[in-house]
Amino acid sequence: MARYVAGRLAGLVFLLLLVCVFTYLIFFKLSPDPALMICGKTCTPDRVAQIRASLGLDKPFLTQLWDYLSGLVAGRDYGSGPNLVHCPAPCLGYSFQSSQSVTQMIVDRLPVSATVAVGAAVLWLIVGIAAGLLSAVKEGSWWDRTAMGLALGGASIPNYVLALTLQYVLVVKLQILPFPSAVPFSEDPLLWFQSYLMPWLVLATGYACLYARLTRANVIDTLAQNFMRTARSKGLSPALTMRRHALRPALTPIVTIFGMDFAALLGGALITETVFGLNGIGKMAADSIAKNDQPVIMAVTLLAAFFVMAGNVVVDLLYTGLDPRVRVS
Amino acid sequence: MSELLVVEDLTVTFPTTRGPVDVVKDVSFTVGRNETVGIVGESGSGKSMTSLAVMGLLPPGATTRGSIRLDGVELLGRPDREMRRVRGEQASMIFQDPLSSLNPYYTVGLQIEEMYRAHRRCSRKEARRVVVEALTQVGIPEPERRAGYYPHQFSGGQRQRVMIAMALVCSPALLIADEPTTALDVTVQAQILGLLAGLQRETGTGMVFVTHDLAVISSIATRVLVMCRGEQVEYGDAEQVFAAPRHDYTRMLLESIPRIDDEVVL
Numbered sequence: 001m002a003r004y005v006a007g008r009l010a011g012l013v014f015l016l017l018l019v020c021v022f023t024y025l026i027f028f029k030l031s032p033d034p035a036l037m038i039c040g041k042t043c044t045p046d047r048v049a050q051i052r053a054s055l056g057l058d059k060p061f062l063t064q065l066w067d068y069l070s071g072l073v074a075g076r077d078y079g080s081g082p083n084l085v086h087c088p089a090p091c092l093g094y095s096f097q098s099s100q101s102v103t104q105m106i107v108d109r110l111p112v113s114a115t116v117a118v119g120a121a122v123l124w125l126i127v128g129i130a131a132g133l134l135s136a137v138k139e140g141s142w143w144d145r146t147a148m149g150l151a152l153g154g155a156s157i158p159n160y161v162l163a164l165t166l167q168y169v170l171v172v173k174l175q176i177l178p179f180p181s182a183v184p185f186s187e188d189p190l191l192w193f194q195s196y197l198m199p200w201l202v203l204a205t206g207y208a209c210l211y212a213r214l215t216r217a218n219v220i221d222t223l224a225q226n227f228m229r230t231a232r233s234k235g236l237s238p239a240l241t242m243r244r245h246a247l248r249p250a251l252t253p254i255v256t257i258f259g260m261d262f263a264a265l266l267g268g269a270l271i272t273e274t275v276f277g278l279n280g281i282g283k284m285a286a287d288s289i290a291k292n293d294q295p296v297i298m299a300v301t302l303l304a305a306f307f308v309m310a311g312n313v314v315v316d317l318l319y320t321g322l323d324p325r326v327r328v329s
Numbered sequence: 330m331s332e333l334l335v336v337e338d339l340t341v342t343f344p345t346t347r348g349p350v351d352v353v354k355d356v357s358f359t360v361g362r363n364e365t366v367g368i369v370g371e372s373g374s375g376k377s378m379t380s381l382a383v384m385g386l387l388p389p390g391a392t393t394r395g396s397i398r399l400d401g402v403e404l405l406g407r408p409d410r411e412m413r414r415v416r417g418e419q420a421s422m423i424f425q426d427p428l429s430s431l432n433p434y435y436t437v438g439l440q441i442e443e444m445y446r447a448h449r450r451c452s453r454k455e456a457r458r459v460v461v462e463a464l465t466q467v468g469i470p471e472p473e474r475r476a477g478y479y480p481h482q483f484s485g486g487q488r489q490r491v492m493i494a495m496a497l498v499c500s501p502a503l504l505i506a507d508e509p510t511t512a513l514d515v516t517v518q519a520q521i522l523g524l525l526a527g528l529q530r531e532t533g534t535g536m537v538f539v540t541h542d543l544a545v546i547s548s549i550a551t552r553v554l555v556m557c558r559g560e561q562v563e564y565g566d567a568e569q570v571f572a573a574p575r576h577d578y579t580r581m582l583l584e585s586i587p588r589i590d591d592e593v594v595l
Contacts, residue, residue: 226426227433230431230432230492232386232416234447235413235444236413236447237413237447245432323433323434325433325479
């Protein structure tokens, strides 16, 4: 088991390294010269050279990449002499746009994205699984057809349409919610809740619809299994038959998908955060791309990749506990 | 011999888009205590539906007519709540494919235990003791340890032994075996048949043995019911049916058994 985990973690590090190399290649080699962008309109060649030197852009590509990677692990220094700035590990560099430490930016914004992701996940798991279960048990009924019709519709609505509609109706027209702002829970719990409510609803809608359909399909599939017939032939109560024999096989695959979806969300809900002006990782990604802020783009990409891969490892490990047929060796 | 199970004019009907279809038509047979009755027929002949009807486990939508009496008590038309007490306690069933018939997520010990505890008030400790006993009875080695195994950790024959242990854990009066040896290879098949026959001698359980394999039937059943397309084409003493089949279909079934001295046509 320990060897398996170590192997998976080594794989994770290797993949992250690959992502790092490719992202670096794309954004530092193929996009416009950041020194020119920083320098602005009234720029002299001397000034550009100076900026390039201070950013380390004058060095060969591999040296730059090495500096970046070693900065991640051990920290690095920028500039020289009196202008020397030490960036402690894990160093992701400084934003071209705001000169802030990218590591600090992530530390500040991750709680916002995490709050959005956790709240939405709780909502969509409860609603999605409950609706799916009910549909499966009452397969073909009025409820089933209505719920599945709505789920198909709900899963088809783009997030930005839903977000803007909700915002227009609830904030502008009915004025029952304030415009979202990322206040910490400790400061004003009510405002905190009101602010996050719409992002939660928007994100949860699509997922809840998908999960409802998935749960329904899995449960119906499980109910048709031979072991369900055995359970009934044993004279077990319908409640026990359902709870023990149907739910566990039916819901185990959902754990896999949830792990992936949730991990991906931790890397930022780009559209939802942008529409509601929440300063999370998603908005940071959108802003950095719009302004070609390469260190931030790098950091956001790496972070998202890390979450997805870590989510994968966690799900695989969980699976060995959830499904007795799966054993690591 | 007092009759344990009496089935009279059983008809099972399914609604289809082209109107109702009788999958079982006017089937009648009886099973005595300590007796084995074979139901034979090809796939789709209605033999499995007949046994599911006895258990009250027909798929939703199916309607039944006629009478099924177990120990003199009518089973047809009883609410599911009451049928639940019959299932497992008075009549239990084993199925064709033991791997898919056991839940892969739980240990075999738990799956036997839950059945026992559904019908008997007892502590978990007491139930565990019964489980080990049941596994010993069907010849599972190291029953204490193997009770903690999952179905996929057993061989096919052992899984069917586990199913038999489970079916018999509440000492039911009737055991319905629906093609219990079809998925097993021939030597294991013989072992399972021997086990069933031995257990029957010990417990006096009446048995309905459903199969398409006449060779198996002739070795275990005292009476045979031959079914074809939902209808009962022949019913009687096993030896008599095999020695002098009265119906063409039975003759055809008998002739279709491959024999070791058959000429091989390539």
